[in-house]
Amino acid sequence: MRKLFYGVLTLAILAGSAYAVAAGPGPGGPGGPGPVGLLGRLLSLNLSDAQKHEVAMILKQNQSAFRTAGQGMHEAFDTMREIMRTDPGNEQRIRQASRKIAAAGEELAVLRGKVKAKTLAVLTPEQRNQWNEGEMSPPPPNARGPFHADRELVDEWINDHAGQAK
Numbered sequence: 001m002r003k004l005f006y007g008v009l010t011l012a013i014l015a016g017s018a019y020a021v022a023a024g025p026g027p028g029g030p031g032g033p034g035p036v037g038l039l040g041r042l043l044s045l046n047l048s049d050a051q052k053h054e055v056a057m058i059l060k061q062n063q064s065a066f067r068t069a070g071q072g073m074h075e076a077f078d079t080m081r082e083i084m085r086t087d088p089g090n091e092q093r094i095r096q097a098s099r100k101i102a103a104a105g106e107e108l109a110v111l112r113g114k115v116k117a118k119t120l121a122v123l124t125p126e127q128r129n130q131w132n133e134g135e136m137s138p139p140p141p142n143a144r145g146p147f148h149a150d151r152e153l154v155d156e157w158i159n160d161h162a163g164q165a166k
Helices: 002-023 035-044 049-086 091-122 125-134 146-162
Strands: none
Touching (some): 049 091
16 A cells, blocks of 8 residues: 555656646746647737738648647656556656656757747737737746645645654
């Protein structure tokens, strides 16, 4: 039972950490919102027809790369889940799976960065300012989010049931 608890706790921490790294500061991933949020932000910029065409072409050119990168991320997480379900004590396999998650997140972040840079180059200075105003600022260092609350619950449970160290 103890091994199962530690396995589930390890999986929760790894998945939460990997998600946090992959998600970055904005909703939906590093540097900003997912596809629907991106469209809303673009519409709010009052792009000219020429700008709409250029941005659409940038997104179209990268559409399959985003699908591939997203699929890679899902597969990496699936591999980690499978390892934690079937062989949670195998440190080597866990480390390999963690590196795959990190590499997939890195690819996705680099792709998003390139597309964002190309998109920002199409915008006027005023539109870039408007875009930057829509970016979510990082939370303050002492912010208490849902992940923090979950960690506090786990810490409390451990302290309640571990007894005093001898």
